[in-house]
Amino acid sequence: MGRRREFFVKVGFLSFFLFNLFPFAYRSVIYNITATKPLSPEQTLNSPRQLFELGFFTPNNNSHNQYVGIWFKEVVPKTVIWVANREKPVANSTSSLTIGSDGNLRLVDGQQNTIWSTNVSGQSNGSIVVLSDEGKLVLNSITGEKIWDSSQHPTDSLLPGSWLVYNGTSGERLTVTSWKSDHDPSVGDFTVGVPPQTPPQAFVWKGSKPHWRSGQWDKSTFIGIPEMEADYQSGVILVEDIQPGSIYLTVNILRNCSYSMLMISPTGVLRFICWVEARGWYAKWEAPVAPCEVYGACRPFGVCDRYEANLTCRCLKGFVPKSDEEWSKGNWTGGCLRRAELTCRGNTSSINTQGGKPDRFLKIGGLKLPDLSEFLKVSDEIECHQRCLNNCSCSGYAYVNGIGCLVWTGNLLDMHELPDGGKDLNLALHT
Known part of the structure; x- marks a missing residue:
């Protein structure tokens, strides 16, 4: 009996110690928030099957800044997928998440000042x-109608059931934006989106400038990501023209994965990641992971090897560096120029006047095809060539399965060169 009492005393002391060292280690669970039942820092809001939970968290254990976020309930370490007050942390333990008198969900501090709100009118x-x-x-009205949900206000992650959106009809734009750092969920430098073009491409922007590009969509994969082709499922679903000029992109859960999602890191790396209980999170693909993959790394008419650790550019055949001096120093910013200008290939009189042979096409295989292509509706590759x-x-031109004619x-x-999974570019040259 004495040993049993000693055991419970030790367990009680340990529980007290852990609770005081980690004040949110033991939290009560609730399944909804109402005007009379707010969420306190000592509680978490759980999904019906307890797959996700929402609560207060501190991304840096040395900081007093608290945020309200959503994370996977059973995934260790904690993986936060959405943050409400990413620009306005709270610094006291008397904050709460509650329904205001106007029906909006509000994060309030100890003085009942609103830090963040869903900000929907007429509730x-x-x-x-x-x-x-x-x-x-999800914020529902008293009649059960959905009036706001967090997927319309994403942070740095895209999960199945949520979408990146460009809708030219409604003007809706949904993108995901990186955290500022691993310990700071405020808005960072990098944004992911799908701008309107045919065929579609996904972009990572740093500020307003392209940082990385996926390559063109061939109805099942982005052709600039060879790892997508290596898998039975690409993990990405892209839908065009639900309304004129609209593009919607989401992800699905891959086989053998408990969870899948697309996430942009604070350093601008886009990752399609998968969680398996025995392995944890791992990347099915990620980019850019080498300097060669950064947008326009070798400038006009320059190429590099995607898998080289250091950026080394070279010119396409028929081109020379704009500045030999710069290139000898590893400065690729000038790009490449044509060794010989093109004649007008369809104009015989121009060829006869200038002398020499007509222009031709050189097939270059294994490439991530260039940006800024124009899609032509043609019947076959012969017409594309013509x-x-x-x-x-x-x-130049390319005829790609699943896309058609690009010029x-x-x-x-x-x-850049893709030894596995690259496409053929037919480059116009004068010889």
């Missing part, structure tokens, strides 16, 4: 908040 205080098993925080041949401004005019930018 009533009968609203109720729940967390779905898709990881979405359309480029007849255009004095055409720099380029002017400079060819943002190419």
